Amino acid sequence: MSWIASSFMGRKGVAKGKPGKKHALTEKKQGQYHYVYGPYEKPVLTINPGDIVSAETRDAFGGAIKTTKDLPSKVLNFPYVNPQNGPIFVKGAEKGDVLAVHIHSIEPRGEQPVGTTALIPEFGGLVGTSTTAMLNKPLPEVVKKMKVTSKGVEFSKRVTLPYEPFIGTLGVSPEIEAVLSLQPDYWGGNMDLPDVAPGAIVYFPVQTKGAYLFVGDCHARQGDGELCGVAVEMPATATFQVDLIKGWSIPGVRLETEEMIMSIGSARPMEDAARMAYRDLIRWMQADYGFDETEAYFLATQAGRIRVGNMVDPKYSLGASMLKAYIK
Numbered sequence: 001m002s003w004i005a006s007s008f009m010g011r012k013g014v015a016k017g018k019p020g021k022k023h024a025l026t027e028k029k030q031g032q033y034h035y036v037y038g039p040y041e042k043p044v045l046t047i048n049p050g051d052i053v054s055a056e057t058r059d060a061f062g063g064a065i066k067t068t069k070d071l072p073s074k075v076l077n078f079p080y081v082n083p084q085n086g087p088i089f090v091k092g093a094e095k096g097d098v099l100a101v102h103i104h105s106i107e108p109r110g111e112q113p114v115g116t117t118a119l120i121p122e123f124g125g126l127v128g129t130s131t132t133a134m135l136n137k138p139l140p141e142v143v144k145k146m147k148v149t150s151k152g153v154e155f156s157k158r159v160t161l162p163y164e165p166f167i168g169t170l171g172v173s174p175e176i177e178a179v180l181s182l183q184p185d186y187w188g189g190n191m192d193l194p195d196v197a198p199g200a201i202v203y204f205p206v207q208t209k210g211a212y213l214f215v216g217d218c219h220a221r222q223g224d225g226e227l228c229g230v231a232v233e234m235p236a237t238a239t240f241q242v243d244l245i246k247g248w249s250i251p252g253v254r255l256e257t258e259e260m261i262m263s264i265g266s267a268r269p270m271e272d273a274a275r276m277a278y279r280d281l282i283r284w285m286q287a288d289y290g291f292d293e294t295e296a297y298f299l300a301t302q303a304g305r306i307r308v309g310n311m312v313d314p315k316y317s318l319g320a321s322m323l324k325a326y327i328k
Contacts, residue, residue, distance in 0.1 A: 103196065
């Protein structure tokens, strides 16, 4: 039996994790892509809990960087980067519910080389930025293109890296704010967390009627921290199943796989993001796994794991996790 049946989505979801109708959200059907999360755009798709969506996402650059000669400072129109599919309206979703998104697959699309990374002036983890101003000059602007297939990412003639795709930006609409798609927070957004990958179920606290799900910014792979600020960005077809959980209140984004549970915190400084993630992990262990606070705190200290999604965005995203083997 699949582990999905024992997951929170399988046990608590309206559809109990059972697949419903399939929808194709093509570029043509999407029409205008969005650079803001918010409740003010008209939904491009309405679905029921259990339905499966295959969305044709664009890369973080909206396809503007086609060759190594297309420098970001010349071809991008900031802040119009990180285009998002959606919003997707989920029937029955209300504030106080939880939206469950089970990621089935992420496939590269388009002509090779579809993978792109770059050094962008005043952007990255080891350079001065507009908010951390330095006197030193920016690094040279460089674009790197890579062939991406299920067999691997051809980083160079010397190195081929495993294909480990994930969705960089995924979330629901805030209740009233309109927020840049580069920003992560309790609604999800641009978390750039490699665990948001095929097989995972990601849980979001619904803030508005219909949830208004957004998705985009797929990556072929990324190291912890997204150090230079740009992963192996790619256009993709992301397929995911959506369910709805009533009566389960969560303060921010949570994630579940067959092996572990994870709480995600987004904040600056980085230690605040870590504290948020670990605190919610401990609260989760108390509420749903029968631990008291002290024992959960001890166990998180000795067996907890922390994953750095990004250290470059307006807020940093970290995931604190615990293996299910220790809490079942």
